Amino acid sequence: MNTDVNMHPSSQLLNQFIQGELATGKSIIVSAHMELCKSCCAKAKELEALAVSSWVDPSIAPQLESPSATDYSSMVASIVQSAQLSSEPVEEVVEVQMDVLDDSIKLPKVLAKAAQQGLNWKQVAGGISEAQLILDDETQCEFIYMAPGSKVPVHTHKGSETTLVLKGSFEDELGEYKASDFIVRDTQHHHQPGSKEGCLCFAVLDSPLKFTQGLARFMNPVNSYTFKKAISKAVTS
Amino acid sequence: MxxxxxxxxxxxxxxxxxxxxxxxxxxxxxxxxxxxVVSDESLLIAVGNHQDVNAFNQLFERFSKKIFALGMKLTRNEQLANDLIQEAMLNVWQKAPLYDLDKGSAKGWIFTLSRNRCFDMLRKQKRQPNCVSADDIWPPESGGxxxxxxxxxxxxxxxxxxxxxxxxxxxxxxxxxxxxxxxxxxxxxxxxxxxxxxxxxxxxxxxxxxxxxxxxxxxxxx
Missing domain, CATH: 1.10.10.10 (Winged helix-like DNA-binding domain superfamily/Winged helix DNA-binding domain)
Known part of the structure; x- marks a missing residue:
């Protein structure tokens, strides 16, 4: 039994998501899971209703005085000059089809949108490739592809690693994970994921992975370097 | 017959x-x-259906402090929280005709709209890549x-x-x-x-x- 394993986001995480408290990468992975999971959508709706009622509840919400210097009447006057919308602005529909494991899958919409910046796949270890996305300055976000029969070197995490399975499945000491599963791992876990049938995931890392076994240990400084690079790109771009 | x-x-x-x-x-x-008391919904409908400035003033009265508090919580920056009032209430005005009574309360609608504008504002302020917006992450329920x-x-x-x-x-x-x-x-x-x-x-x-x-x-x- 391991209580830290979530096939769905925890209520706490869902709540942070609804309140807008998560950074972009985490928000996107929760949103992508919700696109695949009706029960989390229903749960999120309930949590949102709670969030809204505490938002408007004068006894719960701190009554912060906004600065009196601001002239709200002129703010209102300028707002009511602007034109109203008669229909939702038409969003361009982005579809990203990915050919994975002899099949073609459609990415969840929010991931398709994020993947528009272009995916640059890199082989990281035998059978494993990753394509990084730059989404915020707090996390490292990437698509991970595991070829059938591949194994990731044993590693722990400095921060937490959140993984969403998009296609296929992977397994580790704690279980097997299938499409739409949402898995959170933190520092305590030493694990060695492998994939018998092959797998496409999207993952968000709070900090770089730390490899703990054999030759892969030498990759640690490099790993840390690529993480820092991802962060600094996010800040300067 | x-x-x-x-x-x-x-x-x-x-x-x-x-x-x-x-x-x-x-x-x-x-x-x-x-x-x-006139409900939030009635006010929002008046704004959406006939650009009722009085109704909008009342909504502003009821929600601007709440929006400011939300902004303070998420940005910890008074200037940004104030900007959020402007951004969110402008959005309320612009999108009022699109409000759908069947999909929830007016306060819920204003909440999600404020949260989304805050999210986009923060990303812009941190100069993060703008490939994904709040409306992609919290999509308005399909039906458009x-x-x-x-x-x-x-x-x-x-x-x-x-x-x-x-x-x-x-x-x-x-x-x-x-x-x-x-x-x-x-x-x-x-x-x-x-x-x-x-x-x-x-x-x-x-x-x-x-x-x-x-x-x-x-x-x-x-």
Whole structure:
């Protein structure tokens, strides 16, 4: 039994998501899971209703005085000059089809949108490739592809690693994970994921992975370097 | 047989319609009477349906501090929190005609809209890549599609009116009211939403659902 394993986001995480408290990468992975999971959508709706009622509840919400210097009447006057919308602005529909494991899958919409910046796949270890996305300055976000029969070197995490399975499945000491599963791992876990049938995931890392076994240990400084690079790109771009 | 014919006749005349509409109007009046304080929803509808500046002022009064508090919590920056009031309330004004009564409360609508604007504001301020916006992460519930399709199909629907009549009772009251306004009373979306005192967004989504339901009912018949 391991209580830290979530096939769905925890209520706490869902709540942070609804309140807008998560950074972009985490928000996107929760949103992508919700696109695949009706029960989390229903749960999120309930949590949102709670969030809204505490938002408007004068006894719960701190009554912060906004600065009196601001002239709200002129703010209102300028707002009511602007034109109203008669229909939702038409969003361009982005579809990203990915050919994975002899099949073609459609990415969840929010991931398709994020993947528009272009995916640059890199082989990281035998059978494993990753394509990084730059989404915020707090996390490292990437698509991970595991070829059938591949194994990731044993590693722990400095921060937490959140993984969403998009296609296929992977397994580790704690279980097997299938499409739409949402898995959170933190520092305590030493694990060695492998994939018998092959797998496409999207993952968000709070900090770089730390490899703990054999030759892969030498990759640690490099790993840390690529993480820092991802962060600094996010800040300067 | 005769009764059925008579009913059909009445259905198509102004008289039959007026009766139905009058009874509908009554029910909405009694609803208003229960509320002594004007609801957030009524204010938002007034803003959306006829650019009611007074109603907007009241919404601003009720929500600007809440929006400021949300902004402070998420940005910890007074200037940004103040900017959020401007951004979010501007959005409330602009999008009021799209508010859909059937999908939740006005305060819930204003909350999600404020959260989304705050999220986008923060990303912009941190100069993060703008490939993904808040509306991608918290997509407005799908249903924005075929409002135009309804217009295009209008001719076809009128021809089938007598056919549809038998199914009319299977629509919910609000859906029936909208179909009557648009297809029998020949009102525009704007006129109908003003008459029924519902937001334009609600009218469109009810109409879409009603037409879809009628279609599927007719489809079953074939």
């Amino acid at each position: 005769y009764r059925n014919y008579a009913k059909q006749e009445g259905f198509n005349t102004e008289v039959g319609l007026t009766v139905r509409l009058a009874s509908m109007n009554n029910s909405s009046q009694s609803l208003d009477a229960e509320d002594t 599609e075929p409002t135009t399709l309804v217009h295009e199909d209008r001719g076809g629907l009128e021809v089938e009116l007598s056919l549809i009549e038998g199914y009319f009772d299977q629509l919910s009251d609000p859906q029936r009211a909208v179909v009557e306004q648009i297809y029998l009373h020949d009102r525009t979306h704007e006129e109908a939403s003003a008459y029924l005192q519902i937001p334009l967004g609600t009218l469109k989504s009810r109409l879409r659902l009603a037409v879809a339901k009628l279609r599927s009912l007719i489809g079953v018949e074939d």
